[in-house]
Every structure is written in structure tokens, then in C-alpha cells.
Amino acid sequence: DQVPQQLLLFTLLLLNPRIIKGPKQAQFGYTVQQHVAAGGEKWLLVGAPYEMNGPYQTGDVYKCSLSRRTNGNGCSKLNLGRISLTNVSERKDKMRLGMTLTSNPQDNSFVACGPLWSYECGSSYYSTGICSRVNASFKFSRTIAPAFQRCETYMDIVIVLDGSNSIYPWYEVQAFLINILQKFYIGPGQIQVGVVQYGEKVVHEFKLSDYKSVEEVVKRARSINQRGGEETNTALGINVARSQAFKQGGRRGAKKVMIVITDGESHDSVDLQQAIEDSEKDGITRYAIAVLGYYNRRGINPEAFLNEIKYIASDPDDKHFFNVTDESALKDIVDALGERIFSLEGTSTNGTAFGLQMSQAGFSAHNVEDGILVGAVGAYDWNGAVLKETRQGKVVPPKSSYTQEFPEELKNHGAYLGYTVTSVVSARNGRLLVAGAPRFNHTGKVIIFTLKNSGNLTILHSLKGQQIGSYYGSEIAPVDIDGDGITDNLLVAAPMFFSGGLEKGKVYIYRVTELNRFVLEGALEIHNGGQNARFGSSLAPVPDLNGDGFNDLVVGAPLEDDHKGAIYVFFSQHNRILRKYKQRIAAADLAPGLLYFGRSIHGTMDMNNDGLVDLAVGSLGAAVLLWSQSVVRIYTTIRFEPSKVNIFVKDCQRGGKDVTCMSAIVCFNITARTAIPPTQEIGIKYNVSIAERRFNPRAILDNPSKLQPQNLTLFPGEETCDHIYFHVMETTDYARPIVFSAQVGLQDPADGPVLDESWPTVVRTELPFWNGCDEDDRCIPDLALQSMTDLMTRNQFCVQPVQSRGAFCRHLSEGGAEGSLRVIEGNRRRMVVDVRLENKGENAYNARLNITYTPNLRFSSLIVKDNSDIKIECFIEDKLRNEKICNVSAPFMRAKTQVSFRLEFEFSHTVFLQHVRVVLEARSDGEEMSTADNFNDIYYSLKYEADLLFTRDSNPTRYEIKSDLALEEPGVIGPPFNFTFQIQNLGYFPVKDLQLNIEIPEMTKNGNQLLQISDVYIDQVNGTHCLPPQHVAQSRASPEDLSRFSRLNRSNTLTLPIQCTVTVASYREIAVRITGALRIDTLHTLKFKILELGTSASVELPSSSPMFLHEERPVRHIILEIRKEGDYRIPNWIIIGSTLGGLLLLALLILALWKLGFFRRQKRRDKDEQEANGKVAEER
Template sequence: MERKKRALLPLLLILQGWCIEHSQGFNVGTSGAKIFLGPKIDEFGYTVQQFSNHQGKWLLVGAPWRGYPQNRKGDVYKCAIAGPTTTCDKLNLQKDIDIKNVQNINVNMSLGLTLIRTTKNNGFMTCGPLWAQSCATQYFYPGVCAEVSALFAPQPAFAPALQTCGGPMDIAIVLDGSNSIYPWPPVVTFLVKLLQHLDIGPQQSQVSVIQYGVDPTMEFKMNTHKTRDSIVKAASEIPQRGGSETNTFKAIEYARANAFLPANGGRPGASKVMVVVTDGESHDNSKRNSVIPACEKDGITRFGIAVLGYYIRNNIDSQKLIDEIKSIASSPSDKYYFNVSAEDALQEIAGTLGDRIFNIEGTGTGGEFEMEMSQVGFSAHQTKNEDVLMLGAAGAYGWTGTVVHKTAQKSVIFPKEAFQQILEDKNHSSLLGYSVTTLYSGSTEYFVAGAPRSNHTGQVVVYTLNKQRQPDVRHSQRGDQIGSYFGSVLCPLDVDRDAVTDLLLVGAPMYMSEEKKETGRVYIFAVTDGFLSSQGFLEGSSPLENARFGMAIAAAPDLNLDGFNDVVVGAPLEENGQGAVYIYNGDAKSIRKQSSQKILAMKLDPKLRYFGRSLDASGDLNGDSVPDVSVGSYGNVLQLWSRAVAVVTARVTFTPDRISILSKSCSLGGRMVSCFEATVCFVAEFRPSISVGPAEIKYNMTLDADLQSSRVASRGHFGNSERVVQQDFSVSTTEVCADHQVYVQDTPDLVNSIAVRVDITLQKPDSSPVLDAFSPAAWDFFIPFSKDCGTDEVCYSDLVLSVERETPSGSSLLVSYKNRRLTLSVTVMNRKENSYNTRVTARYSSNLFYSSVTLPSDGTEVKCTSSKDAEIVMCQVGYPALRTDQSVTFEISFEFNLAKLQKEVKVVFEAQSDSSEETPADNMETMMIPVQYETEIILSREANLIVHILDEMDEIINPVKTYDDIGPELTFTLKVSGAVFPVNLVHLNVSLPITTKLGNQLLYITSVEGTPTTDVQCDTQALIDPFNIREKEYTLKFTPESFRGTSHLNCVSAKCQELKCVLKDLNVKSDYNIKVSARIWNETLAKADFQSVILDVNARIETSQPDLLVIAHKHVMVEVTVSKPGAKGDIPVGVIVGSVIGGLLLLALAVAALWKFGFFKRKYHQLQKSEDGAEAEGLQNDGGQA
């Protein structure tokens, strides 16, 4: 267990160093944070601003939904920094929002949605961009703002985009009162509802009503009624006058000529509107071509309403009526023409008609929205010129947006054309003015406006003002992802504090990662004379969760007091909506893209939600000369206190300054060891320099661990028997030191210096001052070894390496399960100066395992260690040094890895040391040995038939109808088993004597089965049941044939066919079977001439790599002896030959015996005498005759 602890220690130290550098909070403290409470339902915390006056220091907090659910008027709270209270006071600013001479609609204005400090009077300003004004039934949303003094006294509200409720309008309503209109009350109801949607008054709208049938009648004049109530009452009492005809154009001409006369209340310059309501085709349609052009000439806008009830009730085609009313209405007809199915339905269109009439007030055209829905105050910014405020109007010009420049004297609303070209807004609703700010370059001020929906990707526009005080676009940048809301947040930053803007940070809080999460981004742009150049971007820590990183960005005036301004970024949806805040520190003229601190809401209060939705870090609120950070969340605002910064420096000195290998002056555990003393010293500088310190630190000193690496085993330890010593220290501006004794252990590395690493951290993470995150918190120092190699302390060795095999070189190895070891003899010799930490490294092929080492006979120490991650074994030879002319021989053994079969083994040996090697060429040797592997596969067979006796009484069936008609069944199984390691592929070929040499059938194969079927595959094409006997009968034709003199019917004496099988992926100790079923063809054997013969089936097995994988026994035979008991026996040739030879020998012996006993002599003499007598007798006879 202790060894495990020590082995893990370097890793823990590395992780500890990483944590110190990357995870520990920097100087924005989380301990002692003041959490202010507010109503969540009111969106308390949506905006936050730090604020100071002579009464104290405060947080101003926007609650734009204050009053919910009854209303969303909104308000601003003030929260006192001093004192223990965590509640805030409502300023009740919504009560003071009142624009004179306008019908104020404050109910949902969302005051507090925008909140900024103003330099004028050292106060602040808040806006309610959803403040509305009412014009009749129409609501406009121009937005409202109000400044508040330093003592929280509200100033008069202002609405730069305040709308005039239209110009004067004279409206003539021409009603069809003929007999066909039925019922009449719905018509009156329609008239009343229409009038209720109009802004009635002497300066607004006037209405005259003309009823007609045969003739028109003016019910009342334009100036008869001065108020809406009066005219509504009068209209509700109009009776139906009736009439047998519908003279519509006569009534229109009457209204045109009379209703708008000054005598009847008509006003010069007022817009003229006529509304015609009828339920039937006119009886005077012939007048249309003169009446309608006259209306056009007089500039009368006309609405035509067709009531189709009469036509529908009587099933009459209404198309002519529709065409006539459309011809009365102004163009386009889809805007000025209405029809209803019945009189009762008229009231359904009254509101729509009223709105359309209202939209043409003062213009007569009803064009697109300009500033009616502008929402001025959606964003705001105080410029350097204390008299100029920038106000964003994101809803202006149909949500294209614009910017308003507000001064004490006037408000300048920039026209749509000012930004039209740069936005290229084609009904994309750019929302220009969603955010606004300024940039500074010397004496030049550049204005910036964000348009997060421009071209769907978002845009930032930089502009100046020309001599006419109109925008002159300087530059623009677009976002790179649709829907990211690039430009919704803007934050200029003067990094080096020279009054020139260095960077513009642009938030894209809805930027989506590849994992489809709204992680958010903050883009960095360098600013040069109003031009923006990309410098990359900032991101949160995880692409796997929604974070909305960049939803709030705030510049901070040098949080860590290093002379550069910093940035705070909110990610309110991180950590499942709890939120987080990131701190980025300035550096020269840019910012570091790695955050120095991440503050999680859950660390402050697990109940917090949307922490980071609003931010401010503009000042010091507790008087310690360090700016503090204020963070808004859902229903809370948190005041975080920044801490002073300490820059600590460490140094280490050693006594003596070198480690002597030969001199061991310290006693440890009863033995003498080398040792040295390490003295560590610390000193600190503080920011700010006044009233700060000391820094309470904890330091670690670690042996054999430097800033780049850490050894697995240390070469030394402190007095606590560990490689690490830890101590608490109080560090001030005066240097303080501590001494530590170090004991050196036996080590293979006596050449490289021992490293001593010093790490520091705070004793308490929340204490102050805090360690500077950008100054070193870890240092390394080194003490070298002293060597016995002359005055230069450099050892020059000359190692010579040789390796030999037990068996002769060049011969291959046959590896079997019982013979798996390879042993090599290694000799290493040193011919020159001491070779320190001598080692022999063997890199071997993957078909070997390192097994063991046999130590030298002379007792020289050899220790071998193999690697778990690579085929390497390293042997330390003669520690600590291989002396001059010393030679060491040892044996190293390997075992074959039967899981990896290769044609050769390769072992590369190399001798190395920590000394300098003069002739490295003889330090390496390579052994390459050919290898074969004995698979130990066994091929065996089983058969159901060994002997087949043909009985003369057996019936020979021909033609053959079934397999049984052929003859007896021969079934044999070939079994492959016993592999000692997996074999990928084995071939098994079976030679089957199918026919005799004359073509008579011997064996008839009926089936072949391999098991397991997935691993055994046989090619049986044209081999099984070739005559298709299972389907039809077969007639055998026999050619007379004799097997006499033939003992075996095999592939030599008969004709064979091959059964080829493949066995795949043979597992260790597994069995694989091939079962062959055949019939012995009785008729061939019964008719052939023989007494006994043997049928031979030959099986052969081989691997797919016979030169690598060897099978010792490759053949097996299946034999069936066939005999005919009733057949005449054969006299073997040998018997005949032997008999002849024996007879000749016996004859020779008999002749010799007779010859010996004179038998042939006596006979010879008798014959000789007989021949002589006969010859004499013949001579006599011849003479007598003569």
C-alpha cells in the first residue's frame, strides 16, 4: 500500500499544480458575498448598476416586470452597500412617468429594462421601451425614458419618438337604408362600433352619416358632434328610411359634393374618407364612370362594403354586386373592399375597418410603420459628451431599428435611409439599436449599434456624425452563425488605460455549438480608427450544455491591479440554469483568452438562478482600492468583493552545491548515505501596496519533480521519509527562509541532477491577499552529482556488446507447446572510464514474452525490468558503475507468444549508460531467428464398416431406385482436434475411389456434413448423388473387369475424386468433424473377378501457411476389406515363381546326386557302345553292298 501511495504521489503533485493554475479562484472573492433579495416575479436583477452619491454606495437594480401579474410597469430598486441589510428599497419611478398631453399607457412599459449611469448631474437613467400611447383604439410603443438625480429624484420623462395621433380626418359614411336591408339593427350596431374605433374630436376625426334609398339624406353633418360619446348616441338612434330603389352613385355624388363642404363642417387640409355600405346592385350604375373619377379628383379615400345577405337568402348570384362595390373602393381592393354574408356580420369587420381608417390619418395612404413601434430606450449609453445620450430604438421602421441621439435641447432620430445600405435589410427585422455604445480614438468618438437579427446572423455598425449631424457609416462586422444574436451585447475596452479604445467585445449569446447547444460566444475585435479587425473569440467551458455565454459583458477597471483593464462575462444558463461568471484579464492591448476565474452560482448559493444575467464592475464599493463585481440573477443581486493581490517569489540554495556519490556523510537507519541541505526562501510584493499583507501560503517541496515532468521514483527523500515536504508560511516584503535535509537513495541515475520543485498556494482559498494568477506559483531548482571521472566531471566509456544463441545460428526453431523458450547469452564489457547506470535494453518482436534472467556467475548485480506497454526489457548491469575493463555475462530468456505467430523472432540489444560513449557502433546487436510452430493438430477417423463380405445369394438390383439398392452404407468421420493455439485456416482433402479404371462404380457419395457448420465448409459440387438417384432410378452399365492381382483399390489402381474442405478459425482444444456417407456399389464388386480387395480412402491435412504452421501427422486412411467367400482363390505369382524355382533347384540336386553315383556314366557307356556297334554294322553293310 505504501508503494502505491508513493507511486501515485507524482501524479497528485502534477494535478495539484494544475489545479493551482487553472481552477483556484483568482481575486474576485466569493466568501462574504452580499446577496440582495428581490421579487423574482418582478424580474428583479434583470439589470444592475453600481452607484455612488454623498449618502453612500448603492446598487441600482432593474425589475422590469414590477406589478406582475396585474401589470408590468417595472421599477428600479436601490440597495445600500453599507450595513447588514440585504433588502432593497423600491424607487417607485413608474408613478412619475407621465408625458403631457398624451394618453399614457404605462401598464406594461417595463421600466428598468434599461439602466445606465449618466454623467450629467451624476445621476442615472432608466427606460421603459414598452411604454405605449393611445390614439383612439390604436396603441403605439415609442418607449419612454427618465433621468434620476444623484439623490434619486426623478426628472421629467421624455419620449423622443412620441407619436401625433394622426391629422384631421373628415369621414362620410354612406349607408344603404333601402327596403332590401333587413334587419336594420345590425347595421346600426356596425355604425356604433366603427365610431368607437375612431378618435372623434374637432382636431381629430369628424363624421357625417348619409342614408340613402331612392334619395340621400344627411343624418348629421361633420361638425354636429364634437365627442365620441355624442356621435355614438346619435348614431344608435338613426332609423331606417327605406326605399324601393338603391341609387348608390347618386348618394356617393351627394356625399362628395356636400358632406365635405365647410358649411357642413368640412375642414380644408383634412383627409377625406368615404365608407359606402350597401346590400344590392345600384339602379344608377350608369353614373359610376363620372362619380368615381370625381371622388378621385377630390382625394377621397373610399371603403366599399358589400352586404350579401339578400343575395344569399334568395339564391341570387352576387358577382355583379361584388364587382360594383370593388369599383367604388379605392385601390388596392384587398385593402379597401369588404364583404359580409349578412347584416348581422357587419359588426365583425367594424374594428378592422376602424383600424384601416386610422392608418391613413394624416397621410391618406396607410404606409408602413415608422416610429410607431420604435421602443426607444431598448438600449442606452452615456457618451463622453455628458450632454449626449445614445438610445436604441430596435422597433423603428418595422423593426429594422435605428438610433436616437438625445441632448438637452433635442432628440435626433436617424432615418431609415441612414443605415439602409449597410444593413441590406430586406424584411429581416435587423433590430438595429438592440445595443449601443461608443469607441474612442484620441479626440474622435465613434458610435456603435448592434443589430442582432441583421441578415439573420447579426451585425455591428460603427458610424460617426457628418456636418449635418447624420450618420456616416465607418465600418461593419457581421456574425458567422444564423440565430446567434451577434451584436446583442456590446462592450468597448480600453485595455492599457490610455483613453483609446483597444477592443470591442461583441456578444453572441445564442451561438450554437456542434452539439446543438446554445453555448454562446464573445467575439473580440481590435479597434483602429473606427475599423474592427477580428481577434478571435471567447467561449465558456463546455460545448455540451446551454449557457448563453456573453448574455452580459462588463468592462472592469483593472480587477487584478496589474495596470490593464479586465472583462467580466456572464453565462446565466450554465450549470442547468444556475449560471456562471467568467473573469478575463487584460494583457498589453488585448485580453487573455483563457479565463483567470470562473465563479459558479452553486458555490455562492444553490438556490440562485440565471446568475450572470446582468453585470457591473465599474468601481470600488468597499474602500479597499480594488474594483468590485456586481452580478444580477433571477430575484437576486450579488455583490462580490475583489481581493488584494500578492506576487510571491521563491528561491532554493543547496549545501553542498553537488552530491558526492562516493562520500556518504549522513547516517540513515544504521547505514551511511549521501545527503545535502536545501534552503527555501520567499518574499512578496502586494497590489495595492498600502495596508496589505502578509500572504498566508502553504508550500510543497518535491524531489525529482520539475515543471515539465516528475519521476516515478524519487532519488531522495526528506527527513519525513517522503519525497515531499509541506509547510505553512507567512510571507511579507521581507524575505523568510526554511532549511530541509535531503537524503539521497541508491539510484540508477547518478548523472542527471536532482530536481527540487517548489509549489505554493494559499492556506485558505478565500483569504486575502490572493496569489497573482499570472505570476509563477511553482519553481524548479537543480543540484548535480559529483562523478569520479577526472577534473572535467565527464565520464567517457566504451561499451562493447555481444549476444549468442544456445543453438547454432542460422538454424530455425520449431516451437511447440513444450518447447517455448528462447535463451540468449549477453555479454557487455567496458573498456574505458566508469560507465554509470549501465543498462542493456532488449527490444523484441511481439511474438515473444520476456521470461527471466540468469545472473552472472561472478555475482555482479543484474536487474531486469520489462515494460507493460511495449516489448522492451531493460537490464541494469553492475550498478552503480561498470568499471574500466569490467565484463559481465548473463542470460536472458524469452517465451514465445503463441497468440502472435510470426516467421521469425527479432531481438535488438543495445548497451547504454549515462556516461559519454566514444564508439556507439559496437553497442548494438540484432538477433533474427526463423521460426516454425508445431500446431499439434491431430487427424483421426472413425468408420462404421471395416469388412464387407459379398454373399453369392445377395440380390443385385438394377436399375437402382434407392440408395439401399446400391449396396451397404459406408460412413466415416474425420476428426480434427488438439490445436494448442488458434489457427486461422486448415485445408483437409479426402481422396475417394469413385470408379474403377474401366469406369465401373465403386463408391457412391450420398452426403457430407461438417461440424460446426460455421467453421467447416466443404466443396461437394458434382460429388454427392451425381446420378440423382433420390429423384429417379438409375441403370448401371457394367464392363467386365478383374481385380485379380490387385490388393488395394485406391487412387493408383482406381479413379478418385477429391473432397476439399476448409476449416476456419480453429480454437484451442476444439474438435471439428467431417462426416462422409457413401454406398459401396455391390453390382460392380459382385460381377468383378476377385476373391478379396481393400477399398482405400486417403485423407490429408495441411495449414494455409505450411512454412510457418507445422502439422506432424498429416495423413490418415479409411480401409474397407471386400471379400467373396465363394470365388476361386488366386495362386499368387509369388507362389508360382517360388514353385518353379524350387522345382528347378530340386531337379538340379537330383541330377547332381545321380551324377555322383554314376548313373549317367553307365548309361553313357551303354549308349556309346550301342552307337559304336550300330556304326560298325553300318560300315559293314555299306561295304557289302559296294
């Protein structure tokens, strides 16, 4: 049995996780944050954005105690949903407080945000979002709402009513008052209304701050009675409203609106100008309504009255002045007056006002030195924005800051800038802010920018996603791998990255350079089979988990395992995040029922006071705390007594045999890589073995039980040793050392520390033999090589009787140098090298022979000669295609010995070279005095014998011309002919660049064309190049006497040359076929009886060719014989003599037949006999 090795370093303990459960319907576990409160007590903050607070689903944050004494889950709500903004008509329902949660380790405060917090403005609700900062004592500190802006209806309205006696009937005025009040949006942060009634005196019917709703104000208005009075002191009424009514309950920053209703000229008109000027200085917008009932009833001209009312109204009159015929007509201007008052909503000078109304600020948040940075995904029609709030106020960049990276033409895409925000620290520029926009152009974008407190936002860089819908930039995390305070990598997640038809997710890694460049270095991906994962939904850089000095990373995949979820731990090394995860923690391995495990992750501190960083992971309805484990290294050493095996000294006996007895001392020491209590006992398991894979081992333990796993308990920093006794048997294999192996592991790696995976768990130590050479253990061999081949020189080849005296051998007789040239006969397949290796010095340990050869050779065999007891073993390695390494007499070649052997090589079919090279090198582990004779470099330039068979064929071989005068017509083509020349390669090697020259007699010297070539065909495509034949122009035949020539050839005719360059593969043949026809018209004209047309073909190789032919320039001839039919008259004497001779011969023949009785009849008696016998002779 052996100690099992730990293949992966599991630094997070799966046993006994702390699972804190909360209400699932509240989405408890949506966010998690480790937190240190005042006094150093450690808490876990858990966001529950669907938590109820009273009748509203506001969301909340839980603080969970980690004390073991806590009953239940130890969590309590902070009731942050009850916190409100003053003077705001807010709507807290579904504000999702706790959806964003970020802590500030500088002052141990934290910020919780509800991005859907909204408030009422007139008839609209604006979801601007809100955040709450909570101090280290869990006390509410301040509200953060950088997108919040006062409503356009944030107004203080004072109605100045004329209640003098001339107003009649009063209930019409009262009805108007009620109607206009019902138009107002009265409430916190919106409109406040006060009413002043004047006549001779001024009375405050109710103040601005008296009533908070429309219902309350209308109820009070119904009870207002007419005060009466003989005078109408309008200037007094305006002045009291300005100086008193706006100050009694008036709000700072609210728009001031005054509505003056009167039916007559003022009795204190002298004071009116001052009252209006003072109102202008106080910024009061005045609406004036003239009621003409009194004037109309009495027929009085109202011009002076109307001018006074227009003077009271703010400019321009067409927007602020009204007049009605009487009191009953007041109801007709209610809607118009309301519209004009609310038209003030659009008068804001802040260009960003309308764009931030649905900003949802707080969708993400990040602490910076002077405040907090928040993402506002809904700003500017869901293109998004980033805002900052400091103690000095809010920082809102103008919309134009984003237009370069987020152009107007893409505004309908809804980029969601601010979905996540963070920052990186640059060595050159300090802190740079980062924000993600996962829906930009459907592929996502990340921007790196600076933001001044003046609102100046400058985008420095942008990173773009690659896949539509991947949500690139929805999670961003900076990683400082080496802990120097400078960001090394920026991680950008695309959790919806589609791969293999599934949302598997992907995390891109960008290296932050010294020049503030963001260079894509790769990506983190998981191959989890056929399931959705959304890997990258959460990113958590964590401090060093494995003790290697580099910070690490945890990534969440909440949809894995059918939405149960999992997290992945990645280690870093040398400013690089390793691409292969080191630990996968699945929810199914922790507890049943967990869902969406990994939706949020945070791990920055030690939560259980063991000195190790722990991890908090959020899931649906639960928060899980995973405890880190200490990482240790086990240092193992093995030493021997004595330090070497002396096979010449047998100092003990085992089993009746003399052996060499020795001992091995195995020592263990544990060193902690991460925090560990110095008094903690660590149980290790180890076993020691001898790596002897042979039937008869050379070394055997005295106590076989030591081969079994042993247990040992150590304290960190303590060394413990074990003595193991063994003996070495008699052996001839003393060149290779004996290897002892010690394998270590932990007794219970699931509980306690774990081993550092980068540290070996197996230690192998060699025990060498004394080599017997010198006192200093130095053996000095002296290897020497001699070799020769069986390749023929030119002289050896040419003196053979079978060889013709061709050009190749003729050059030898002319005094050609022998040099390094060797001849490869046409039938040769192999090359043999005879080698002798001699060791003239001391033992040569690990003697080996390196054989290197050119690619045109293939190693075939190595055969040892003379029945030598020295063995040579050659090894084949794929990567060494033209090299062989051979061990000679392993483990060593004895002193003063030699071995002869033969190397056989086959020539390659595919590689053809003009030289051959074989390099032999003898080596050993010893250092020789001289290595000059350790090398043999065999190099020859080669000449190859081309073994060709050159033949020819003709169809037809002869032709007779009939004396047919019809054929004498010019241009008549005669019978076809077919000439064929064949070249067959009978040799082992291909023959390249063979020159084939063919000459065909085409025309007589006088220009008569003898034949016509129709086609030249060669049955080979590759390696063939032919020059097209240059035909002569056809001409009319003319008489010419050729009877003096028996054969026409190049000497007496004009020939048609055909030149080809061909390549003939080994054991292949090619044929050149020439087809054409005789020119009968020309041949009829020419004078001859028998004429031979001689076509010749020759082959030759260029002088630069590595091959040569038997004959210098072999020539083959094709003879086509042409005859003419004879036209001769026979003499008369020949005819007469022939006739007489024939008649004489006939007479002699008749005489001979007669002599033989041929002409005689049968006798009579024969006939009588036939008739007597009743027979009738048949006529023959």
C-alpha cells in the same frame, strides 16, 4: 504541517459584500449598471420596473451612492416615470421603466427604457415603448421613442355652422353637433375641435386648443346659441375657418378636416371658388352637409343648392357629401359621418405604420456611435424588429429587410427579434450589429447585420439554436479577450437549454474570424446536479480580473439553489475562454434572503478606488457589489552553500558521526499582477522540507523547528531570505540528488490579495552529489553487450536421430544455406537469450537496459547468473507493451564490472509471425566515446515444426454380396459406408493452410459406378475451404471382368478427388467424414470374387508456409473389402464317400460303448435287495 495550497483563484471577495436593498415588490435589482456621474463620482444604477410613481406603476431607476457616509442604502429614485411625451394621450401604468438599462461611457449618460409604455389612439392603445436618456448630472436629456408614430386620429377638425335665420329649429342642429362631438377621440395627440358659426358675419365659438376632452367640448357646445342673420355667407365662413380657425391652436402635422353645415345657397357665391381653391392648397379635407328643410317647407327646387354643396365637399362626393331632408334628420348621418372621417386612418403612406403599433421598443438597448439601437420584440406580429434613433431622427428598416431570415410562413411563431441587441467589432468591416430572436422556429436565431441611417438593413450572417424552447439568443455578449478593440468571441446564451430533465442552460461560444465568419468553438455548461439554473440568463464581459492580460467573463444562473441564484467567473487565455469556471459565487454564501441572484450583472470599473474592477449583481429586491482582490505572485528561490555535496569531505560532527555540513538560502519576493498599494504589507506562510522518503534520510535539518510553517511579512517588490542549516550523512546513494522543497501561501487569503493560480506555490531544488569522475564532473562509461539464443539452426535440428529425413532436412543435404533461419520444435514454448553486459569505462550513472521484442513474444523473466552483486530491476508500463526498461545496478554501474543474465520469453498463442526479433540496448547518463557495442539486434526468420497425428477409420471394413437376383435391378443402392480421416495438432502453434487431398475409387475404367458419395462433412467452419467433388453422371451397369485386380485404386479406376484447405489450432483436431453407399446393381454385374476398394488421403503444406512436416507427404489408406457369395455343384463320389465314412464312424462308436458296458442290464439280486428294504426303484 504544510502550507495549504489554493486550488482555485478566488478573485472576487466573498467577505463583506456591499448589499444595497430596495423594494422587492418594485423588482428592485432587475437591472444594474455601474455609472460615473459628472465630477467623477461613482454610482450604482438599479432598475426597478414595478416601481410606483403616484397612482401608476411606471417603474423607475434608482441611483445608489457608494459613499460609506451615506445613511441607509444610499439610494434615491430618479422619478423618470414622470417624464412624458407632449401631445400624446399616454398610458404610463405598467410601462416597466428600468427593465432595460444601459450606460454610455463616452459621455457618462445612460438610457432607461419602459418597453410597455403605450398611448391612446382612438379606441386602441399602442404599446410602442419609450426610453429616456439621462445625462451625467442625472438630468433628463431627451426621449427616445423610435417606434412611436402619430395617431391616425391626430386631426384638427373645424366645424363651420350655418347660423342664419333660415336654420330652424336650432336645437336639432345643436343636438347633431353634440352627437358628432361625442364620436370624436379628443385629447393630446388625437383630435382637436373648433367651431365657427356664420351668417352675415363669422364668429369663433371656440378654438382648436381651447378644450382637451370630449366632456369639455360637449359642455361648451350645449351653450352655443344661434347667431342669426339675413344672409348666408358660406364662402366667408369657409375662408375664415381656413385662414384663422386652423391657425389658432392648430398643430403641425395634424390632418385638417372641415365640416360645413348649411341650409341654403350662399350669398357670396362669387367668392366660393377662391375659398375652395385655398382650402385645397392648405390640404383641408372638407365634408359638406346640405339641410333641405327650408327648400322643402317652401317647395323650392334645391338643385342649384345641392350643386353648390357638392362643390364645397372634397372629391369624391360619395364620401364627402351629405344631404338631409330637414334639421331633425341630421341625427341620422352622425354615424356615417364619423365613419367617413375616421376612414382617414388608413391613408398613411408609411408601410411600417401598422406593424410597429405593438412593437415594445426598448425591450433591449445598445449604444452605438451615432445613437442608440433598440429591440422591438412586438413589431410585425411579434416577429420583432430592430430600430435606431439618432440625433437626426429615427431609423426604421422596412419589414422586407427581415423576410429572408424570417419568412412569412413562420410569422405566427413570434420570433421576438430584438429580445437583445449588441454589436461586434470586426477588423475588416468595423462595427456589425447583432440581435437575438429566441423564439424563431421555436429554437432561436441570432442575426448579424448592418443598418444604415437611410433605413437599409442588410443581414450578413445568422446563427441558429439547436434545441426547441432553449431561448437561444435571449442573451448575447461580445468578448474582446486581448483588449485590442476587435471582438474575439461572440457569446450566445440559451438559458432554458434542457439537459437531464432540467433547465440548466448553455452558453455557445463563436469565434469571430478575420473574414467575419462566426465559427462555433464550443459551449460553457455547468454540472450542478439535479436543479434548474437558467445558466446564461445574464452575460457580463469584464476586464482582466487575474492579471494575466486577458479579459474575463461572468455568467449568471439565477435559478440555482432553489431560486437563490449564483454567478460563475470564467477566465480567458490566449484568445480563448476557458471552459471550466474558476469561481462560483452563490447567493447563500453572501447573505440570507437573496433571491434570483445573477439576474443581471455589470462590471466595468473600480467602485471602491482600490484600482481593481468590481462587480455589480442584481437580485430580487437587492443589488450586490462584490469587491475584487489583488493577485500576486511569490517568487521563491533556493540555493546551497556549497553548491554540491562532497561526500569525501566530512567537516563537522552530528551525534558523534562525521558528516558534511551545508546551508540552504531560501528567498521570497512578491510581485503584484493586478493593482495593489505599494505600502501594503502581505503576510505569507511557508515551510521548507527535504523530500527524503526513506527510513534513514541522507540529509537532516540542524534545527527541526524549521520544518514547521513559518510566517513572514513582506512589501511588494521586497526580497527576504532565510538561512536553513543542515548536514548530509554517510550514504551509498549519491547518484540521486537531495531535493529541497519550499511551499508558500498567504496567511489570510480571504482578506487581502490572492495568489496567481498559474504560478507555482511549491518550488523544488535539487542538491547534487559530486560524482567523483573528473574535475569537470563528466563520467565516460563504455557499455558493451553480448548475447545469444537457444534456438536451433536447421543443421542442429536435422542431425538429431529422432528426426526423419523429410523434405525440410533433405534440402539441407542438398546444400541449403544456414543463414538466419531458426527452427521452432513442435514442443517448444519458450525462447532463451543469454546476455552479458560489461562496463569497460568509468561509472555509468543511471545505467539501464532497453529490451524491445516482436509481438509474438511475451516477456517472462530476467535471471541474473553467477551470484553477481549487480541487481537488475525491470519495470512494466502499460503503454510499452513490447518493451521493457530495466535499471542496472542503480544508481550506477561501477567501472570495470560485468553481469551475465538470462532473458526468457514465451511464444504467444495469439500472435504468429514468421520471424522473431529481440533488440537489446544499453544506455546511461554518461556520454560514451562509441556506442556501436551498446546494441544487439537479434533477428531470425523462423520455421515451425508441425507435430500432426494423421489417422483414418472405416465403417464397415468388409462387405459380402449375397446372390440375390432381386438386387440386380438397375439403380439399386447397397449398404452405406462411412470413411473418416482425422488430423490432430499435438503442437503449440496452429497449422494453417494445410492441404488435404482425398481420392475415392468411384468408377471402373469401363464406366461402371462402384459407389455413390452422399456427403462430405468437416467439423470445422473457420479456416476451412473445400472444393466440391465433381461426381460423374450415373450410367447403367454393364458386365466387366475385374477378377484380375485384387485392389482398385487410382491406378486402375476413375477416382473422385476431394480437396480441402484446413487450419488446425494448437492442441485441436479436425475430422473429415465421407458418407455414401455401394452400387449393388453394378457390383452384381461385375465379375470378381474378392475386391478391395482403396481410398487414399494425403496432407501437405505449401512451400510458402512457415511450417514443415516430419514426412514430406504423409498418406493414409482406407481398404473396403467386397466378397461375392459362392455358387458351386458337389460331385457324387464325394457324397457317397462322405455317407460311407459317416456310417463307419457310427459303428465304431457303438462298439466302443458296448465294450464299456453301456448297453448292459442290472442284476436280479440288486432288485431283490431293493424290494426287501421296501424301496421301489425309480425308473431312470
